[in-house]
Amino acid sequence: MIAGYLYDLMLLLFSMGVVSVFFTSSNAKLTNYVAHSLALLGSTLAILCAIFVFMQGKVDIVLPVMLPFGPIGSSIDFLSAFFLLIIGVVGAATSIYAYGYSQEYYHRRLPLMAGLYNAFLLSMVLVFTVSHVVAFIIAWEVMSTVSFFLVNHEYEKKVNTRAAYIYIVMTHLGTIFITIAFLLLAVGANSMDFSQLKGSLVSENLRNVIFVCTLIGFGTKAGMVPLHIWLPRAHPAAPSHVSALMSGVMLKTAIYGMCRFFLDFLGIGPVWWGTLVLVLGIITAAIGVLYAFIEHDIKRLLAYSSVENIGIILLGIGAGMVFMSKQQPVLAGLAFSAALYHVFNHALFKSLSFMGAGAVLQATHTKDVDQLGGLIKKMPYTAVFFLVGSVAIAALPPLNGFISEWLTFQVLLFLPQVLVGITGKVFSALLIALLGLTGALAAACFATAFGITFLAKPRSEQANEAVEAPPTMLVGMGMLAGLCIVLGLWPIGMLSILSMTLQNIAGIDIQGLVGHDWYALAPATGHSDGGISMVAIILLLLSGCAVAMLLYSIFGKEKVAVGETWTCGIVPNSHMEYTATGFSKSIRTVFKSIVHSYNETVVNANGNPYHGQKLFYHVRVRYLFVSALYIPINKTIIKVAHFMKKIQAGSVQVYVGYIMVVTVVILIWSTGW
Amino acid sequence: MNILTILLLFTTLLLTRASELKTAVRIIRVQSLMLAMACTAVGMETGEVQIYVAAVLTIIIKAGFLPYVLLNIVNTLKHEREDHPILNISYSSLVACIAIVLSYGLIDQALPGAGSRDALATAVAMTLIGLLLIITRRQAVMQIMGMITMENGIYLVGLSVAKGFPLIIELGVFFDVLVAVMVLSILTSRLKLSGISTDTSILKKLKG
Amino acid sequence: MNILLNVIQALGVVLLAPLVAGMIKTAKARMQNRRGPKLFQVYFDLIKLLHKDSVVSPTVSWIFNLAPYIYFAGAVAAAALVPVSASRSSGVGDIFTLIYLLALGRFFLVLASLDAGSAFGGMGGAREMFIAVLVEPALLLSMMTVAFKAQSTNLGLMASMVENSPLSLAYVFAAVAFFIVLLAETGRIPVDNPDTHLELTMIHEGMTLEYSARKLALIFWASAVKQLVMILLFVLLFLPGNVFGSEMFSGIVLKVLLVAMVIAIAETSTNKLRLFKVPDFLAVSCLLSLLALVAQ
């Protein structure tokens, strides 16, 4: 099996990438190129490996570890292969990007970062492929720990360490629930091998327990509201190419886990499973995008937008589960393909955006959008790529984001056919409306992100002195931008991969997911022929442009004069421009109940009230779940701990007293008085 | 034999009433002597040599050497008495009585119709009272004596129900008791030397 | 796939759009006892604009130049998808596509509004996005009232389903709901005032403040097209066939005229809302759509 050899070689390369930094640590340049080239090779092999699996079918590999749990191995089936493809594509792009981006870190522990970067890729590959409970949990925790160190890499800033701490604790909690779910299954199946878990004999209640544990466990990693609080802290703290990987791929490990459980291990469940996932999904999407919109730290903004996209993915999965439990295999197939399509898309455009943000960060050393501006002239290519990413995230045609969003809409449209009655109809209508709201907010959010960052005049010195990113970084971004366009114009290619991924899964039928025509996106759901054709839409848009050109040039050539905007007689400067904070003001006002933005104050920097005033506008946001959920819990725990500590009061008499009491109590209990 | 156990109990009760350290040490001495007598009694029953040896050891170490050491320490401590025990004298003897009742009850409950019920009960009672002393007394020396009482009680069990241990274990136990008390006494004197009072209830620096 | 038909239909819509805009203007004027502009005045304005030379700010980038084209193209593509009989059974695009094509245009126009870096542009863009965010759910909800019934988002199917179904309470609710959305989406009173140039109230105008001459003409034209598209959607998806019996072309024209009149009446009889009253206005639409869903 070629795929098997490719797999082993890939693991070897990543491991070499980890080890190499120890030998090259003397020379930063060398470290950079060796480590990231190995990562690049590994990622390419991941792509090849996935392709071979798709061509030749499932492969099994035995891993070289020796633990008292029997043989531990990997098995790459189509689902794994799909995610392997994702990590390959994104990993390759980020690795190329890393060549240029690492120059920032030549004096900031580059060897550590490069080594961890390889380890991160390695662990994620293992998470996607291993087929043994213990191996999965080990890989999962290693992935979390490695990313934790990457988040903490710039520990000179206290906030990063704080973020890393919150991240590791949250993800550890999640892991515990995952472990519980796995162990319940493994005990039922009396084996820890994934192939056996499917037939696990567990009672109905236990299955529900397992489902809830899975949802909590993987939901924590995916950033599902209200377990998302670590995400907007951790992702901005990491180096940008790592943030790209974290958002693009690491979150998808959670989605992978959910698919494993819901499609493979648990089988078809009751309807409320899917409904619960749907509700959580829409909440996640709406909350995420709202917070993204009011954010003006560009990387935090992207992180929150990841939360939103996870919500959209969850919508697909939830709908799929509902369809499965209602014996609607075709619709279930459509739903899951919508979810997985969005998984792939989000991997592409979110990594792209993070890389763009990284390029901006490297050029200007600020993440605050309100400090930027005018970069489209300074860094034209980055601007184009970031624009592509933004349009894709905003789910606008003709890019890939629109396709998956469209599929999700279709899925939700068919929901009333299984959730009969008024409630079902209203429920799905509300879901669609809220998803529409989410889409519109995303558009607004990224209009701000791009507009304020790249357009108008620079709002600060560092923005004014920005220079274009090095070519390697541009190549990295370019790859993903190209893929965004391709997957937008030619969805059939992706859909055929998805139909391979989802084939021979019980309760799912993806025949006719791929339409008859290469250009038409017309999933035959047997309910309607509601199909669209991206090519046709492109043609229409082009013809529209043609008409516009015609009208434009119908009266000969246009004379263009350059003149400053009229600002009542003074030369317009960057202080007159709109900021992201101002842009989101009206939304903040309307959604006050969710976005507790408070003391929006104007601060006068220098006391003189008459002339030369310098004004700052501060906005603080009280995050709903943090203030309502996490802070109280934290406080109570600490209080209880302080109280409990009284038992170690320091008096030896008391200590001996404990022994006496225990003795007497146990004596009495055992003798059964 | 039974008379001895009763007397042992009596001495133990007496110990709970002692507030002067010297008297307490003397009581311990008496107690150990009685233990030795009990030993010989058992020896006469079974006629095994090792038990006589044990008796002799008891007299030498527990009735002879340890009280001597303790007295020395007490002498070095100037007018340190158990003035304000955590549980005052009469209450603690009350609790001691309760302990005796409790232990009898326990033995009846746990080992109904055991051969040497009194001895067992006495032993358990002595152990509990020893604990009680450690808990309710502030003076390091008093706590040491509480421990010796416990040990005596346990030894009594071995004696009464199992007719004494094999010699090697016997020796080991004796050795350990000896060393334990020595260690504690050294620590006490160190406490004294390093200017801290031997009132152990103020040793509360390490907590949390 | 008969995409050519779609294109032709689109061209038709593009050509007729200014006329409808003109009609609304005139009707409004008449109701306000003014003579008002000529019926074809809008065409004249557009031609005048297409002649003029333009002035652009030195701050702007290529986005500024690109935006009008995309806005226009989006509107045209939307026009091509509207299910007048030409493009009934085409698999080109559905209602979501149409909505998102309009959103695409809006997205770029907002970018352009930020490009020049003037405060008014930003303000206009922010408000436009604000309105859009609120309109989106209302629009989708009202659409769902039809789509759920047709079990499809294919505009052709939805339209034909509407044609041969009797007039019912549900339709009244849905129609009113969508009419509100229409007013908001096309930037008419009470949400926005298309005629004002008073900085503090303008929304759509604010965005396009930097534009002049031909680009401005494109934007105006595209807005007109967008407006006609919305009206057509209203006509085809929310006025069941048996209103004015025939679903022939004439029927459609008749209905369009009617709707234009209603818009004119609405504009004259109401006054502009405060910006932060708009959510309540659209909430009404959402509630009506939900009622329609329940009533089905």
Next chain:
Amino acid sequence: MGELLFLALFVPILTGLLSMFQSKTTGLAIVNLSGSILTSSCLVAIVYKITVGGAFSYKMLYVDHLSAVLLCVLAVLTVTSMLFSLSYMGKELVNGHITIIMLRRYYGLLNVLIFTMTSVLIVGNLGLMWVAVEATTLASAFLVAFYFNHSALEAAWKYVMVCTVGICLALLGTTLLYYAQVSVVGSDFQALDWLALTKMSSQLDPAIVKLAFMFILIGYGTKVGLAPMHTWLPDAHSQAPSSISALLSGMVLSCAAYAIMRNLIVVQAVINHEFLEYLLIGFGVFSIAIAIPFILVQHDLKRLLAYSSVEHMGIVILGIGIGTPLAIYGALLHMINHAIAKSALFYMAGVITQEYQTKNIARIRGLVTTMPLVGTLFIIAILAITGTPPFGIFISEFIIITAAFASGRILLGAGVLLLLAGIFAGMVYYCLGMAFGTKPKYRASTVSIGRPALMAMVISVGLVIVTGLYVPTWLNDMLTMAASIVMGG
């Protein structure tokens, strides 16, 4: 063969005696290093013989796979602790905290401690085992009180007081067990020899045995550090020199746990398992739970580690309490991993406290900048001790939890997992604070920490990492055998 056992007992004594007559640090170093290496090679030889030839007894001594498991740990800890002591105490001497006489006493007592621990593991008789366990307390008493300052004395006093009281109860239990034996076969030379006891265990009077085991559990449990008898543990660990803290929590606690297991083998034939499980699981879970608040709110580095020891001993006892072969396998493996990881942590704590001249966590900042290697190892070790993969402790904890689930105790397993999460949160919080953050102003010590100490740490951490992904066959077999022995097979 038996000579080997006696040799293992004799070498430490000899080393101790010799080091009493050394007047130079170099002499001390040479004597002790060679002595410890000799000792541990004896132990390794014994372990090897067991793995090939199985259990064997000699006079009053007896070793089998169960003792072999702990002998391995002892072999490792003897060398590492001695290596560490060389650098650590050397630096103490240079810094003028101790004199050469104290140093001599230190080595003497250290060897005695090693001797006593070895004897706990190789005696074949419950009575003698009691003697040996008590002896470990007494030997380590003066090591805890080593600096003879106020807090050291206080710690020592509490240590001896509490432990001796506990041990007395254990003696009572042992006596009762002897009573049970005598009442069956009458007193003979095989008194309390556990092979004999195990053979006849079915005939023993259940009531007495039950009573006996309760006292034994409480007694040895005090020494293991089971809550609520654990109170001596943080004081002793925080005051003793770090090498001693390492030995205490690595080995002494495990020895006591070993004693409990030995008694368990005898009694479980007659006592109903319900009772045993309730008792052991109860103590285990309570110990884990009690550690959490002290770990969440802690100011003293070494106390932090001490409470973590309480928690881990709780896990071990929990594993024993669950009582399936898998669980006991896990418990034994956990003993090994914990001993090695925790000793490594205490070594680092020693180095850190010497560098910063404080045990106060709040004043220890920026480890990775001040001492990169130690800092990195420290982070790794903390992650290891909190049960993060891919380190050994995760494996053993996972086995125990799995066993809990497999034996149908789902709530127990889930609960323990959550408790462990609490401990993880606490440990990592303080670890991050110490490892990163801005380096404070302090009087940097002149002497850098010696190579031997670093070697000791690297060896220990390396072992922990290895056991995380690779449990060698011989160890696997040994643990399996040991588990079956504990199961009474």
